[in-house]
Amino acid sequence: MKKPPPSIPGCNECTNRDNLFCTLSSEEKEFLSEGKGQNFFRKGQTIFYEGNHPHGLYCVYQGKIKLYKMGDNGKEQIVRLVGTGDLLGYRSLLSNESYRATATVLEDSYLCLLSKRKFTELLDTNSKLSRKVIEKLSQDLRRSEQSLIDLTQKTVRERIAEALLLLKAKFGVEEDGKTLAVILSRREIGDFVGISTETTIRALSSLNKEGLIELGGKQIRLIDVPQLARVANIYD
Amino acid sequence: MKKPPPSIPGCNECTNRDNLFCTLSSEEKEFLSEGKGQNFFRKGQTIFYEGNHPHGLYCVYQGKIKLYKMGDNGKEQIVRLVGTGDLLGYRSLLSNESYRATATVLEDSYLCLLSKRKFTELLDTNSKLSRKVIEKLSQDLRRSEQSLIDLTQKTVRERIAEALLLLKAKFGVEEDGKTLAVILSRREIGDFVGISTETTIRALSSLNKEGLIELGGKQIRLIDVPQLARVANIYD
DNA sequence: CGCTTAATTGAACATACTCAAAATTTGTGG
DNA sequence: CCACAAATTTTGAGTATGTTCAATTAAGCG
Numbered sequence: 073m074k075k076p077p078p079s080i081p082g083c084n085e086c087t088n089r090d091n092l093f094c095t096l097s098s099e100e101k102e103f104l105s106e107g108k109g110q111n112f113f114r115k116g117q118t119i120f121y122e123g124n125h126p127h128g129l130y131c132v133y134q135g136k137i138k139l140y141k142m143g144d145n146g147k148e149q150i151v152r153l154v155g156t157g158d159l160l161g162y163r164s165l166l167s168n169e170s171y172r173a174t175a176t177v178l179e180d181s182y183l184c185l186l187s188k189r190k191f192t193e194l195l196d197t198n199s200k201l202s203r204k205v206i207e208k209l210s211q212d213l214r215r216s217e218q219s220l221i222d223l224t225q226k227t228v229r230e231r232i233a234e235a236l237l238l239l240k241a242k243f244g245v246e247e248d249g250k251t252l253a254v255i256l257s258r259r260e261i262g263d264f265v266g267i268s269t270e271t272t273i274r275a276l277s278s279l280n281k282e283g284l285i286e287l288g289g290k291q292i293r294l295i296d297v298p299q300l301a302r303v304a305n306i307y308d
Numbered sequence: 309m310k311k312p313p314p315s316i317p318g319c320n321e322c323t324n325r326d327n328l329f330c331t332l333s334s335e336e337k338e339f340l341s342e343g344k345g346q347n348f349f350r351k352g353q354t355i356f357y358e359g360n361h362p363h364g365l366y367c368v369y370q371g372k373i374k375l376y377k378m379g380d381n382g383k384e385q386i387v388r389l390v391g392t393g394d395l396l397g398y399r400s401l402l403s404n405e406s407y408r409a410t411a412t413v414l415e416d417s418y419l420c421l422l423s424k425r426k427f428t429e430l431l432d433t434n435s436k437l438s439r440k441v442i443e444k445l446s447q448d449l450r451r452s453e454q455s456l457i458d459l460t461q462k463t464v465r466e467r468i469a470e471a472l473l474l475l476k477a478k479f480g481v482e483e484d485g486k487t488l489a490v491i492l493s494r495r496e497i498g499d500f501v502g503i504s505t506e507t508t509i510r511a512l513s514s515l516n517k518e519g520l521i522e523l524g525g526k527q528i529r530l531i532d533v534p535q536l537a538r539v540a541n542i543y544d
Numbered sequence: 545c546g547c548t549t550a551a552t553t554g555a556a557c558a559t560a561c562t563c564a565a566a567a568t569t570t571g572t573g574g
Numbered sequence: 575c576c577a578c579a580a581a582t583t584t585t586g587a588g589t590a591t592g593t594t595c596a597a598t599t600a601a602g603c604g
Contacts, residue, residue, distance in 0.1 A: 167446035217452055
């Protein structure tokens with residue numbers, strides 16, 4: 073067991089920037105903040121399952137989460153990774169559907185649960201907010217369509233290299249500037265790029281042998297980022 | 309050469325329903341309609357290319373269009389199919405980016421080009437419209453994420469069966485109730501499901517031999533839809 | 545420290561791709 | 575309407591890439 077949950081501040085005091093809510097006025101933030109739920113999840117816990125209905129909108133105060141779908145054969149496909157400051161569950165909420173993916177916590181996380189009613193109310197009255205939402209969805213859509221190409225047309229090696237760079241961009245690195253700041257199992261990395269665990273391992277150890285990365289347990293250090301980028305993009 | 313382009317009516321007289329604009333008032337439709345461009349494209353012509361900047365929002369008065377991305381190896385991946393009544397190019401417009409896909413016409417099509425300024429203006433003033441846009445993007449995103457799973461986890465056979473059903477749902481069938489109302493080349497079908505042309509052909513002729521479909525030139529007749537659905541979903 | 549889970553390796557196998565060649569279809573102009 | 579050229583479809587054979595399954599080693603946890 074680790075540190076106890078800290079208390080999460082109100083939305084007005086929240087230090088996470090750059091999210092949808094940064095354009096809200098103090099009053100609006102107050103309004104949204106009021107009565108919000110605060111949740112602590114330990115690594116491995118599931119926030120919601122595919123098929124559940126959204127109660128509200130999750131906002132990640134701090135943490136890392138994977139959002140994945142189950143294939144018919146039981147294999148998982150990670151469709152999005154979610155980090156500090158990100159929102160979670162907005163797609164289903166906005167289209168009034170049940171969740172189409174499962175959200176599981178990658179490391180201990182603190183989430184706020186904002187009221188669905190309040191959020192949609194704000195959406196109706198604040199055109200800047202809805203504008204932001206539209207932009208966010210558009211970006212997600214672009215990314216998803218890009219993944220679509222990557223998954224069908226790139227080799228395992230390319231996809232793994234790309235995934236490592238994506239993980240760096242998304243979650244950053246430790247103080248050494250090289251070690252990825254997320255811990256994913258080999259299976260999870262495979263689920264992310266759509267390949268089997270064994271193939272993932274082989275691709276990683278090949279990059280390791282070539283000196284582009286270093287593996288130490290579950291830690292992955294990106295040694296030669298430019299070369300990784302080249303591997304990720306270019307065909308043999 | 310075929311029929312000459314008919315004149316396209318104003319948005320108020322447009323018979324296409326169910327699109328984003330169905331909630332607009334007559335005045336708003338008038339506003340949007342005013343000064344819109346009207347374009348006719350022949351089969352094979354390209355409406356815009358990946359990298360171009362959106363001038364406005366395309367609305368398909370009548371026609372069929374494929375939206376595809378180019379992989380690094382030059383292979384295409386169809387990311388969306390667009391038909392009568394659908395909008396085209398909204399994702400890029402809404403996120404203020406250049407087009408991330410190329411739009412090419414599958415059969416002679418009539419498109420309206422709505423002013424970007426007018427559209428965004430309406431978006432800011434009409435919360436019902438932005439709500440609709442949000443729902444549409446959410447649905448697109450869900451579909452895209454589903455494709456992601458399908459492409460990585462389903463076999464060629466399953467994907468082909470699914471694609472045929474998708475094509476039926478999207479573009480419908482001829483009067484016989486069986487013949488798909490779109491003509492796609494084998495390569496295009498492959499580009500849609502992310503497999504090579506040859507493999508596409510083999511999968512189709514296998515379904516043909518089993519009596520689930522009938523092939524006649526580029527025409528495809530769906531004979532046993534329930535069985536196709538079973539093929540599309542279930543693993544061996 | 546012992547146990548459970550995850551990572552790794554090897555080998556056989558399957559699926560889909562590539563390349564080349566043949567057959568068909570489609571488009572065009574007379 | 576026909577003939578020809580071009581494009582597309584189809585087929586076969588060999589190959590590559592990644593999967594699966596089983597066995598081994600290493601790591602994480604109480």
